[in-house]
Amino acid sequence: MTRAAERSSELDLSNLLRRARVAARALPRAPRSAALRAVADALEADAEVILAANAEDVAAERARGTAAPLVDRLALSPARLSGIAAAVRQVAALPDPLHRVLAGWRLENGLQVQKVTVPFGVIGMIYESRPNVTVDAAALALKAGSAAVLRGSANALRSNRALVAAVRRALAGAGLPEDAVQLIDSPDRALVTQLLAARGQVDLVIPRGGASLIGHVVETAKVPVLETGVGNCHVFVDASADLEMAERIVLNAKVQRPGVCNAAETLLVHEAVAKAFVPQTLAALAAAGVELRGCERTRALFPAARAASEIDWATEYLDLKLAVRVVASLEEALEHINRYGTGHSEAIVTRSRDAARRFEEEVDAAAVFVNASTRFTDGFEFGFGAEIGISTQKLHARGPMGLAEMVTYKYLLEGDGQVRT
Amino acid sequence: MTRAAERSSELDLSNLLRRARVAARALPRAPRSAALRAVADALEADAEVILAANAEDVAAERARGTAAPLVDRLALSPARLSGIAAAVRQVAALPDPLHRVLAGWRLENGLQVQKVTVPFGVIGMIYESRPNVTVDAAALALKAGSAAVLRGSANALRSNRALVAAVRRALAGAGLPEDAVQLIDSPDRALVTQLLAARGQVDLVIPRGGASLIGHVVETAKVPVLETGVGNCHVFVDASADLEMAERIVLNAKVQRPGVCNAAETLLVHEAVAKAFVPQTLAALAAAGVELRGCERTRALFPAARAASEIDWATEYLDLKLAVRVVASLEEALEHINRYGTGHSEAIVTRSRDAARRFEEEVDAAAVFVNASTRFTDGFEFGFGAEIGISTQKLHARGPMGLAEMVTYKYLLEGDGQVRT
Numbered sequence: 120m121t122r123a124a125e126r127s128s129e130l131d132l133s134n135l136l137r138r139a140r141v142a143a144r145a146l147p148r149a150p151r152s153a154a155l156r157a158v159a160d161a162l163e164a165d166a167e168v169i170l171a172a173n174a175e176d177v178a179a180e181r182a183r184g185t186a187a188p189l190v191d192r193l194a195l196s197p198a199r200l201s202g203i204a205a206a207v208r209q210v211a212a213l214p215d216p217l218h219r220v221l222a223g224w225r226l227e228n229g230l231q232v233q234k235v236t237v238p239f240g241v242i243g244m245i246y247e248s249r250p251n252v253t254v255d256a257a258a259l260a261l262k263a264g265s266a267a268v269l270r271g272s273a274n275a276l277r278s279n280r281a282l283v284a285a286v287r288r289a290l291a292g293a294g295l296p297e298d299a300v301q302l303i304d305s306p307d308r309a310l311v312t313q314l315l316a317a318r319g320q321v322d323l324v325i326p327r328g329g330a331s332l333i334g335h336v337v338e339t340a341k342v343p344v345l346e347t348g349v350g351n352c353h354v355f356v357d358a359s360a361d362l363e364m365a366e367r368i369v370l371n372a373k374v375q376r377p378g379v380c381n382a383a384e385t386l387l388v389h390e391a392v393a394k395a396f397v398p399q400t401l402a403a404l405a406a407a408g409v410e411l412r413g414c415e416r417t418r419a420l421f422p423a424a425r426a427a428s429e430i431d432w433a434t435e436y437l438d439l440k441l442a443v444r445v446v447a448s449l450e451e452a453l454e455h456i457n458r459y460g461t462g463h464s465e466a467i468v469t470r471s472r473d474a475a476r477r478f479e480e481e482v483d484a485a486a487v488f489v490n491a492s493t494r495f496t497d498g499f500e501f502g503f504g505a506e507i508g509i510s511t512q513k514l515h516a517r518g519p520m521g522l523a524e525m526v527t528y529k530y531l532l533e534g535d536g537q538v539r540t
Numbered sequence: 541m542t543r544a545a546e547r548s549s550e551l552d553l554s555n556l557l558r559r560a561r562v563a564a565r566a567l568p569r570a571p572r573s574a575a576l577r578a579v580a581d582a583l584e585a586d587a588e589v590i591l592a593a594n595a596e597d598v599a600a601e602r603a604r605g606t607a608a609p610l611v612d613r614l615a616l617s618p619a620r621l622s623g624i625a626a627a628v629r630q631v632a633a634l635p636d637p638l639h640r641v642l643a644g645w646r647l648e649n650g651l652q653v654q655k656v657t658v659p660f661g662v663i664g665m666i667y668e669s670r671p672n673v674t675v676d677a678a679a680l681a682l683k684a685g686s687a688a689v690l691r692g693s694a695n696a697l698r699s700n701r702a703l704v705a706a707v708r709r710a711l712a713g714a715g716l717p718e719d720a721v722q723l724i725d726s727p728d729r730a731l732v733t734q735l736l737a738a739r740g741q742v743d744l745v746i747p748r749g750g751a752s753l754i755g756h757v758v759e760t761a762k763v764p765v766l767e768t769g770v771g772n773c774h775v776f777v778d779a780s781a782d783l784e785m786a787e788r789i790v791l792n793a794k795v796q797r798p799g800v801c802n803a804a805e806t807l808l809v810h811e812a813v814a815k816a817f818v819p820q821t822l823a824a825l826a827a828a829g830v831e832l833r834g835c836e837r838t839r840a841l842f843p844a845a846r847a848a849s850e851i852d853w854a855t856e857y858l859d860l861k862l863a864v865r866v867v868a869s870l871e872e873a874l875e876h877i878n879r880y881g882t883g884h885s886e887a888i889v890t891r892s893r894d895a896a897r898r899f900e901e902e903v904d905a906a907a908v909f910v911n912a913s914t915r916f917t918d919g920f921e922f923g924f925g926a927e928i929g930i931s932t933q934k935l936h937a938r939g940p941m942g943l944a945e946m947v948t949y950k951y952l953l954e955g956d957g958q959v960r961t
Contacts, residue, residue: 144878144902147901148901224923226916226921226922226923230912230916232922237904239934240904240934318758318759322934322935323934323935337739337762338739338762341758341759343933343934343935345935361957364956364957367957367959368957368959370959371959371960372959375959375960375961457565475954479952480568480569481565483658483661483950484950485950485951486950486951486953487950487951487952487953488953488954488955489952489953489954489955490954490955490956490957490958491651491953491954491955491956491957491958491959492958492959492960494959494960495647495651495953495958495960496951500647500960501647501653501951502645502647512764513660513661513743513744513764513948514743514744514764514766514935514936514948515935515936517948517949517950517951518950518951527934527935527938528938529904529905529906529907529908529938529939530906530907530908530917530922530938530939531900531908531910532907532908532909532910532912532916533896533909533910533911533912534909534910534911534912535785535911536782536785536788536789536911536912537911537912537913537916538788538789538791538792538793538796538912538913538915539792539796539913539915539916539921540796
């Protein structure tokens, strides 16, 4: 088949998904880790082609007048491509998440039960600009024994084509079905709707990107979805906090990497320590380039802060901005967090055992920190060795999702003629 | 508030869900098991009122000309009500699924990580006629620390009102918030749509009922859903099967209780044993009242079978009907099952270790049986002590769902000032 014919036939999504299903069947018994090492090699071997394709995407984006930081998210360099290949080798080196016996027991009638991890089958990934996600998602899906159906953004289409071509060639060379990784090679938005409605053909869809992308996927999907990423995270400085520690944690949670989901967006301060804590810490934050929005009591202590509105409490800035509120009690902090939080990561700084316990019990979030920065909610920091995203839903997985969260299980029951009476 | 005013205010679903959320917050630390014992007592104390309300539902249904078996599903009796109360006491006696440390470890920086079970929060249940589901679902949700929002069928509304009134009175008496169990007390279908769209207000919806109810919920929901129940289950009699065992298993899987999701709907027979197996076993099935639909090769061996069509392979009869097909190989059986199966329960009868292993690996279903009846896919048979349903999806839980599957988890991370570098 010519390349053009191949590309046009891929626009038949139903056919693409059928081929993904067939490919997926072979994966649990295939040499997936060896194939991933071949993928890493192929990415390096194809560097020239991949970087040239990416340069076209970047040039088109610049011509469109896109802001420099957004263009940067799209851009690959020899160093970034090496980093992508290295990440694939890391995934290859991780233990196999399949074929693990999670539990096993025998029924009184002699039936032996085993609960064993198995792949989802076909995993759809819908994501935005960064072309590294293309390879990352494909590698994790493959390691977890599932076929990956990838839908990147239109502005990265040339880069993604070049990356996926390298991946598929490597798979074929390693004896794996190349249809285990497929790109939805069209900017047509109707294909996303079709993917999200393909019950029985797609076992799971994982969106990765901003709040509007994720919201759209969750609202539209008729297939199972893992909601990831939106983090309106808080740090609460309790009445009994070690204020030096609190300042260190707040600065880290806000400033170390403001554009990520586990960065803090609102600081809550107990009124008992507001006077001692707010002026100094907000000055330090301002010195670090943070724009501050405060409640009235905050502004009385630090007049340089702008007035915070209802919108500020609800906003994930993903930027050097922080909302600050003085609260009268732990209860008020809990109420604020459970009202405005997105169930991602929440921290308390306290010396009180009781306050720590109440915060841990009553905050409804994937990760609850006592005396540590929210920035630790991360699959690598947790020691998972990989991360496909951070779940903010409660079904299936919560918090950082590594390979263990990218598989499902089946029950195997072995008997010698048992029937039910 | 008068009863009428209370009822009309309950039609404001958003308000109902807000009250459920508030009630849910108190549950993890509340005496849930004691409250459930009080619920069981209240159901017995209110027996007269409950049975009278149920009699009205039953009379209305009879007047509508509904078939007797369907009316029977709706009917309560003193014995059935005692059974419902006994089931609640059993749930009360089960171990608490909350506050369990699923895993724990320490990061190199000293941060102590714990993965601890916590409630979902608000669980919606959408189900059909049987009023026992009302109490069963409420009891399991409460035990799992979640508030239950119940939507039964319109023809059981009077029964459900009486049951929920008893449950709520018992909760209040035991010091639990009565809004932890609420009935959507209106037959208005728009409320179901609203419930399924209430992102952030409902953490999980579990539909229980027939394929069309479940399909509607899964297609419509914007909130997380656990798909349950549809079981187009197969028994495959392999070339090396012990044919006496095979006949016993097939008869059990089809006849012992044909109306349930783990009953067999299609029998697949390897051609090597078709002649020895089909005539005798189909005669035994026919003698047990089973209507048989066969492929051509089946009908050549057992002419009394009607011709099976494509529709038969895809149908969950839930009745004394069985489709029968002779296949040329294990591969053909696997292909048939993975094409027509619903991922519920699948069985092979074989003496071959290789055939058993291939079947276990390649059949994509929640429960895969070797030499046993499909009828064992059941939370009680598995030893879970309870069952809210049988999941046929791969996200979160697969197969029988007990209390362990009705909770989620959070990560607790305790440090002494750790920040990320």
